[in-house]
Amino acid sequence: MSDKSFIEVQFPVSKISKESYKERKANLGQTLTGLGKWWGRKPLILVRATILGLLLPATNDPVKDRNIFLKLLTMDDEGLYKRKVKSISTKDIYNFLEDKEKHTYFELDAKRSPRYVKEITKDQKDELQKRYFETLSYDEKIALCCRPEEVYNAISKKEWEEINAHLGTNAYSLQSLMDELGQKKFGHTPIVGDCFAGGGSIPFEAARIGCEAYASDLNPVACLLNWANLNILSKSDEEIEKLRELQQKVYDEVDKQIQEWGIETNEDGHRAVSYLYCTETECPECGYTVPLSPNWIIGKGTKTIAILKDNGNKGFNIEVKQNASSEEIKVCESTSTIKNGKMICQNCRSETSMSVIRKDRVDTEGNKIYGLRQWNKSEFKNRKDDILRERLYCIRYLRRIIDEKGKVKEERYYSTPNDRDNDRELKVIRLLEERFDMYQQKGYIPSAKIESGEKTDEPIRSRGWSYWHQLFNARQLLLHGLICESINNLACSQKEYAIGLLGMNKCADWNSKLGVWHSGAGVENSQNTFLNQALNPLYNYGTRGLLNLGNSWKFNISSCNFNPGIKSIKTIDARTLESKSDLWITDPPYADAVNYHELSEFFLSWDKKIIEDIFKEWYADSKRVLAVKGKGENFNQSMIEVYSNLAKNMPDNGMQVVMFTHQDVKVWAELALVLWASGLQVTSAWNIATETESGGLKNGGNYVKGTVLLVLRKQNSEYTAYLDELYPAIEDEVKYQIDSMKDLDDKEDPNFTDADYLLAAYAASLKVLTSYKNIEDIDVQYELSKSDANSPIVTIINEAVKIAFDYLTPSGFDTFTWKTLLPEERFYIKGLDTEKDGVYSLNSYQELGRGFGVKEYSDMMASSKANHARLKTASEFAMKHTNESSKFGQSVLRNVLIALYKSSKEEDATKGKAWLRNEIEGYWNERSKIIEILDYIKTLEHIDNMEHWEEDVKSARILVELVRHDGV
Template identity: 55%
Template sequence: MISFIEKQFPVSKISKESYKERKANNGQTLTGLGKWWGRKPLVLVRATILGCLMPASDNPKRDIDIFLKIMSMDHKGLELRKEKSFSASEMYEIANKNTKLQPHIDEWFDLTEGKVTLTRGVDKKEVELKVFNTLGYDEKLRKCIRPEQLKNLDDQTWDEINHHLGTSADNLQDLMKQLSMKRYGKNVVIGDCFCGGGSIPFEAARMGCDTYAGDLNPVAGLLTWAGINILGADEKKLTEIKRYQEDIFDKVDKEITKLGIEHNEKGERAVSYLYCVEAHCPECSKKVPLSPSWVIGKGTKTVAKLVENDNGYDLLVKMNASSIEMKEAEKTGTVGKGGVLCPSCGKSTPISSLRKDRKDNNGNTTYGLRQWEKSEVDFRVDDIYTERLYAIKYEKNDGKRYYRHPNLRDLENEKKAKQIVVENIVAWQKQGLVPSMEIEMGIKTIEVMRNRGWTHWHHLFNARQLLSIGKFVEAIDQQEDKQLRVVGLLGLNKCVDWNSRLCRWHPGVGNEKSEQTFYNQAFNTLMNFGNRSLLGLKTSWFYDINSYLTNKDNAIIKLSDAREVSNNCHFWITDPPYADAINYHELSEFFLAWDKKLLLQTFPEWYTDSKRILAVKGDDHFSQSMIDIYSNLTKHMDDDGMQVVMFTHSDPAVWAQLALIMWKSGLKVTAAWNIATETESGGLKDGNYVKGTVLLVLRKQTEDSMAYLDEINGDIKAGVKEQIESMQTLDDKEDPNFSDPDYVLAAYAASLKVLTSYKKIGELDLDYELDLAINNPDNSQVVKIIENAKRIAYDCIIPNNLDHYLWKDLTHAERFYIKGLEGEKHGNYQISTYQEYARGFSISSYGELMANEKANTARLKTPTEFAMRTVSDNPDFEKSILRIILAAIHIAIKEDGIPEKGLFHIKNQAIDYWGSRDMIKQLLLFIKDTKDIENMPHWAESAAMADVLYVLVDNDHI
């Protein structure tokens, strides 16, 4: 039985829904449970599972209609999901731009005294729905809840779904069970051996499927178990959970209050503590407090001022600072890219020199900082670095908050907190209340060893943090109920993430607080950091838990090596570590150091280390590890089963590597789809970090046929053309689902479908090809086949209204620009699209052609933005007929709108003006068509001039 996902997939809508879910940040369903890196959007998982289970019929147009209905992405589904209302002025603005609604403006709206209101007696809901239904998909989404938040579809929609699929369901869970019975005679089992943050198992369980979730990492196991069992708790249990959270917090609060270390002389409670590192200037020996900025709060206008004394500096906190003082605090930071800047002598010292790093005889760097001992909790007085409390945020009894520098009482509190921890640290470590685990050297963990000399995980927390978080561990330890203990573990990990020495202080307006440790995929040691008091930890300990119906009774969560999975599944849906993989094993040890005792008591069958040695890494063994894993999954899959592998779309060489891995694992490609969910850069990458997830759909290779390369080249060409033509036939011209990169991706998949349909290709040694794809892709036959498929694809996706023979005559750079402009006409501003065009048309540099390269707002320069500047990084474009036309439009606009001057430029610059008139006219028409496109107002002037120039060229005769 062929599945829907093997024939078609609504790429555009799922991309937009995935992006909406991602932008919800903490409003996402699973993120509230705890930190994990790289969770896939739940809507993408839902669509993937449904796409695998839903059969493809002989009516593809009806299939897509039904699929969108089930996903609530159709016309009616969006109406049901609409939650936010329109204001009268919003509706008026939309109606005024829409020719179908303009006749109703006088009927619906009252414009008395310049204020827009609805006419008395008009049904607001009716008008609002009519306005809503004129919007494009993106605009509608702004007013809608996410598909997962919709309780159910309406009866009429279920009638249509059931009629097409031969079912009798009235909810999603029931539909999945009925489709499962039709196909397998039992409920479908969804497996994920890299469950990570739990997106795939959770959504599968929420859809009513049986699930198997496996991962090497205990933190991944904990989050996945919690997603299915805590979010799947009933209302009675949820009430118990909330009461448990309150009881634990109250207990810890009483103990901290009794110690008296967070209250000042007025009985006011601290909210935050600000610390900085100090070091002696090597030039003048002054002890310098280190921070990139001394701004504490932009909203409260709070700064710390450096006041020099005999040995170093006093730090005085001032609120309501003047704008001059704020600027001075921003500029007088004592550490930056150049290292430490001493405000006394003005000399700069590189950090590596300050740490006394040096090279040994072999040229290897030896780090100069003293390595801390297991029982230590603070810097020693003779260390290169020491630590200093320089500001405290307090809350008054009336709820108002203020900052001050520490006085004698504050310093006594600080001394007491340190003393308590120093006296008890050894005992607490033995009892498992605070970490005792050593930091193992790794790609990421080397940072804390090199930059601070920290050797054990508890060194990443100061005395106050160890004391308060340790109290939570002690309280959770007394709970015997498994679900409640997991709730406690999740709360503990959130407190750990938001209260370590790696937590940045955020001075933003209305948001003056310390941030989480893992704002990216690294351990970032800081010169100054924020410490949350117990009052400040409230938002970490208390987290929202919403109740969802999950098939938790038929969910298996195991800690296991994917190479040793023994459970059978109908569909394996996996998001494996790939290429520049996140170092999950190292990052998660930050949490495991705290979780060890509680995890073993809660899950006695689990272990508590990250299994670094077994983790799949992007090293020389990566390919073989992946082959071993996917060969094992293939063994534990029905002959009629399927696999979907999610990975980040890169280039043909990466495609070839993955395809060869799957081929050697006994799998064949049946389809591939690209879901683009772009967000602005975050984490470690500079510039734009574009998220594009490819779904590679695979089935078990059950045939034993063989072919030769020269025999299948024709099949590949035919397969690529057939695939693209079928997608173009299905596409909605008014609301396109596929962009050009999707067609190229389909071409890749079509070529791999042909290749992997054979057990063996006569001339190809798969091991040798895999090595070439990784180390020498230019000589890989498989890479060449995929590259050729791309060229075939680009020959098939010629812009509308452009003649085939003229398209052939354009340079690669001109094609890049024209396809980019065509994408903009359809509202496509994704930088990933331009990256794909650059690869497809072999453009190495295109920055000078772009007005904007940011994610989701990328676009090309207009003629007036180009002006007469030279496009130096792309000589093919600079010398092209298109560049001459763009310059002509600019000249005509600049010269008081005289189009004849533009025509003169074209005739003067074109090498063969009369022989190029057809090309010139088509390009002018193409540019003219940007006129009156709502999302392209920046092209209006150029489009109007292109229209006039077209008439001049068309009427120009010898």
Template identity: 50%
Template sequence: MATSTLTDTESFIEAQFPVSKVSKESYNERKSGNDQTLPSIGKWWGRKPLVMIRAALIGLLMPPSDDPKRDQEIFLKIMTMDEDGLWKRMREADGNIRYKDAFELLTEEEQARFFDLAEVEGGKAIHHCIDADGREEKKEMKQDIQRLAFNRLSYDEKLSYADRPEQIDGPPEAAWEEINDYLDTDAESLSELVQELGNRQFGHSPRLGDAFCGGGNVPFEAARLGFNTFGSDLNPVGALLTWASLNVVGGGKKVAERVRTAQQKVFAAVDKQITEWGIEKNDKGWRADAYLYCVETECPECGVDVPMAPSWAIGKGTNTIALLELDEVNDRFDIRIEEGVSKADLEAADEAGTVRGDRLHCPACDRATPLTMIRGDQRVENETSYGLRKWTKEDIVPRPEDTFQERLYCVRWEESYTDEEGNRQTRSHYQSVTEGDQKREQEVLHLLEERFDEWQEKGYIPSRRIEPGYNTEQPIRERGWTHWHHLFNPRQLLQIGLFAEKQRELLENKVEQVGCLLGLGKLADWNSRLCRWVSASKMENGVQTFSNQALNTLYDYYARPVNQIETVYYYAINHTEISEAEQIIEPEDARAVEYSADFWITDPPYADAINYHELGEYFLAWYEKPLQRLFPGWYTDSKRALAVTGDEEDFRRDMVESYRNLAEHMPEDGAQIVMFTHQDASVWADLALIMWAAGLRVTAAWTIATETNSALKQGNYVQGTVLLVLRKRTSDDTAFTDQLKAQVEDEVRSQLDAMRALDEDEEEPSFGDTDYQLAAYAAALRVLTQYGSVEEWDIERELSRTRSNGEQSPIEDIIEEAVQVAADHLIPQNFDSFQWKTLAPSERLYLKGLELEKHGEYRTGAYQELARGFGVREYKPLYASSRANKTRFKTASEFGKKQLGEDGFEGSHVRHALFAVHEARDQDDAQAGRLWLRNELPDYWGNRKKLIEILKYLASMESVSEHWEEDAKAARLVAGAVENDHA
């Protein structure tokens, strides 16, 4: 049975994909922070960039031709990633290159054409030296200068001046002529193009489904492009965010304005009530700007109540600290706040934390006690018994007998005053807690207690129990909190509950209510007992609960008063217009979905540290009752028991059932894309097994860089999203293992050669080093999954197996062989192919590692993948650095005289060449390097050509790496000396 090739495919994305440009655009979108279209409406984990989703959707609809290069040009035009599209994006963004910078980018001829060079040389500002007569001519000339300069920028540099693709209305008018002529369409917009291509392929408007919709990015982008859209998620919070993305964000400017007006109405009512209660103003009329709380516990050694915090530095910009002063009469500490202290005092306070690691350090007796002992945790028959009292549903604050108490220890106040010029100004003051503050705390508790039962009944504050789980066990065992409202103190519950009450009283329109409900979720994220206080000099503020992906209990935390939640509640609504195509959103198990879609794009939970089903319950506790009212047909249970989690047998079978169901609800010519963020061979093998068992075959795979440097996982972890393209398997043919191996080898080579043919632009390549490695994975799975079975394999047994450490599945073996084929096939540029084949695997690994560095690849995972491809298990001695995002192999000087021997890499020709470079540089004489090789290396003359090739390759590192600059110069000289050597 013949395997598919890059030109024998059904869509553009199965034939090729401009990985580099889509990655750059995705990275650019992710690092834009709050300017992103959807994340502002609510917290969800692992959102995928909209531009990547758009590229995938267009890639599925666009048919390939027998001219791959022209296909790529047209695809880039549709995506506005070509020169004309980028120029339009720059003009839409009102981006302008400074004339000084533009001048430097022009040729001498162009400089003379546009500028009066005599005035430029005279030191006048360049923008005054444009050599034009009249306003219109000058305007036109400025435009020409900008365009010429813009075209000379690299792709990354252009992005810094341009809007993102999602922020403009599509390709420029002239581009549509080329697009329509090539695709035989008659479109003037992206939605019209989608409709035409969809009708041509399916006979109707194309339908897109996502059965793990989460935050809603896939349904949102599909709907914006004109697809009929279905989105479902087992978790109702994911369904709510998806509905809001389509109806609040996608409702356009008028809807955004209505939601903002509704928010203002609610906020004003809350602010008025808080002011009337007088719980956020002191006796001077100052308004609270921050509340700092800490946990307190009794020292088991001396009996003194100790305030708990890892640091007592409050503000490193204002030099504010908290000082603990022992009150021997009451066996407790007073906490005194001081502003403007010395640097030494600030550093001392930063190091004087009473919680250090997992121990309580008592300043009264100077004893350290494990926190497990304070909590009363015990090991009983190899299980831990946690000693804290479990809070009841009625608890709001700790009981007097509880191990951990809680106290307010600092308030930052905002003073309003009139300056000498009559202008209203504000200034902040950190102050110790006064008797008046304590009375206001008691009043807050009293106000909450008056409303507590009613508010829980109406759903204004949570009443749900915390179900134990990987993440949700933490607050239970570390604090004894058993219900979601325990994660909020009285002030926070009163404030957020008041918002919920006013929203219910003041709003009737569904979209407005949902918009404000999302604001409530933002408040819950930004104002809980899990919100850290940050003392950094440029911040001195609190961060949200989910600043990481856990429910971390804190010993000191921050609570926001009303004047600090305005920017949280008024979240940015980056509105856009969604087409009027069909949109269906509902909470639903992927195994039970009945919607039929032409394409399914999904991002399932897979071997992932983020427990969406648990963390989502944090928000569901606040949304439960409003959801019942706003969406009567939806369930409001998290359905945690049905969640697809883990990576063992149950998980694999749940995934097979989910994807088999989606495949059954897809036409014969439909397709799926599964997005996942792992490059481990075992994860790939499991996923391939799942898709294979679900009746799907792999047709392509691409990795898109989707993580910024500040993302959850960095460096050695996930930095890219794999797009695995699948279609229904139509064959039941059986293959044999030997047959598979031969086909995989051919397919890998064919895939790599086709990719290289498309990748001739050295300045802006389409693919990176890791993309070629990934291509081997995809080629192996493409061959394997086209068969119904493999003679020697039992799919059912593989699905149910629990593998011991080091044990590989047959699919992993196939994948690893494919990677080794790719490693052998990918010879470094300008390296002689014959000499390359004579090198040992460790030598090839080292030289290919240098090629990674040449291309700016510093992720440890890329080097690990390379080592796996060459079958080299011991490669750590090659590292100069293995730190996240700074991984590279050693230079000749860094090796020095170490790791020189007779066997393995230590005795290889590459290692001897490196030492020759070291000797030449050390003695400032190229002949010293030549003599080392001639005298110490066996069969020097027989390997002379190989040594010259290696040395010249090392010399090529001079212009690309500062670490190699001097060593590369020495390598070039040694290569010349060896080349001129005579017997």
């Protein structure tokens, strides 16, 4: 047995990618997302697999290693069936069986539909379900399964005996196995640390499966989430129920006060659910006050619109109408009073830039000066003379009706605010004014100033909002202040205060002036602030009444019921931590566009006082100046300081995994230099695709990205090498890595695609590079200070990728012919190879594009939908992109595809041959290449998932023979 860990030798990337995708698609059903907003959480199954991969040894039996790994994750055949929660339909099972068995287990009803015979037993039904289940692909199976984390005690005693026999352990649970593996490797229960803990996936999963967890983050909001993950979700159902009782008590107390005030109930006793506000401003051309909105559709399902009518006083009344006609809806959809940053006056039809209306200007030194006045700390509403003012224009009410059967029915309706509604708005303002100073002093509403920053400048610039409370209107502040006051009155324990804080954060996210109104049928509600990673003020937004905010406040808390063991959560700069961990797993803000430090201040403005009170060992500000952020020399130097410190705080046999978003070679090169300079050595790398349908193919294909796991150990070499000495070693390592992956791969259920082999080339080059103490030709500090991509590390990685591409010749192609194809041609053929293997991940095409240096390939794609991506067939291409000057448009392959299209369309392969002879320059010299391409396309026949190629393959069979026997 070697000293290597499983993850250094192999990793089932295909299955883990699919399980990660399944977890992502659970959306709000994910375990941690319910507790609060954070950006870029990694799937828990990915974390579990990573920890397991680090702790499991690589033995002399790699196939058995893989089987044990999958068994522990319930990703083997038995585990999958235990996770099966959806039943296969009677009809599917009936069609699956042979005639004899159909008669044994089924009968047909009067409509000729199959049903089980009365004599069938439950065991027989289960056996039929299992037999059918075993015929399905992995994707089809997991569609019927719950997630691995949702099954408990799924591994049988017999299976544990098999696991123990292979590993030399005596464990009968995942937790006890982690302890034993840690004892073998480190002499104690393994300690897993994350110094960029963020939303908490890594510490939480480490603790749940039996490791000691260390979590730290510079940001106290992140630490609050981590604390809640480990101290609340780990509790039993009974303990969770007590926290739910607190949520209900707070809600009831707030509801009682609101009803006493009468600020959400109209004269008919109907309760307000939503309030819609818009911004209005004066047209500089005609002096009319114009309400601003991109359109005036309120609800598509209820056919509700807002109609602007001249009020005869240089302004507009806004009339709300339900059940509008199709024509009225069409008019409202196209009626914009704000579009592309310009106000469109509905009186004089002039268009005026909002920067002009705000009176923005440029000073003599070229600096932009923003024209809006800055609001002071005591303000929470606009002044009457402000350039931009807010206006309530619609309320959605709920009424309860008792029908003729005595049942209570609820109906929602929209109305134009009347005088009494406006009086209630004024009452809200008066009530808030009476409490405003007290609420701020006690921390019930924010009082902090918004610091200038990339994202936080937007509300300051475009609205003049200088303090965090100004991102909320009077009604929102009063309601949220009441909730915070009730938390303070009713919470007794640290857990109760924490659950109150998290609930308040959800209310802030779902009820601010940055919450867009969603008019879609079945929605018709305001959305959360952080639909994207920004703080963008809106011209038209929604506000939720308490009834509508209830689900945000009373958010679901799920019990995972585990003993988190020893855990530590600290607010600290990663450069100065002194805590030791055996395994550091981190997801650093590398090449990351998310301004965590700025965006989290939105929540921290609400949390500050309670955090200071209940977590006295923590600080309560974002430490923005210390945040590891951005790119460039300073950022890279900060990263070196962080990872040098982590290396110092792990044992000599400790390991690290750095997770980062896979982008281009330059990112790899920079990160490799950072980690190398930190005293770390790359031992392997794996790419996990976690894409979801919200992504798509954009900007030349560089949009949906995978997560790379870069596996590292301490660098202990004292050797120095020269750059030119590395290339032979890199070539050997690339080929060795590809060969070993191919040997390990399951031929019946392939795990690796070409994209994975290409990634192995990246890893192989870095493995060789970082195995030396120094490279004479490389000055790390100098390379990290450069902004261009002409780094020797980039050259090394590109050379490794080229070696891999030349080595990965598709079946049926001559190696020499393959090397003569254009990068675009090789991309297309390798893409077809990927599709043949049943891989539809957009990430795989992006990997091929990066590797071949093909930046623009969107025209080649028939579908760019995540996990349904595929290339166009010859017939789908038809004659598109034939006259263009692009390399692909003029290539031999493109002309072959046109020839196939013509042969299929006209049902005459001679038309295709004529095209090839007439259009391909040097046809006779290119004939062997044409034949190899056509022979390759023939291999797409009789593959279940390649049926869309059927007609073109038929043409290819005929056309290749015509070309093969063509004479002068």
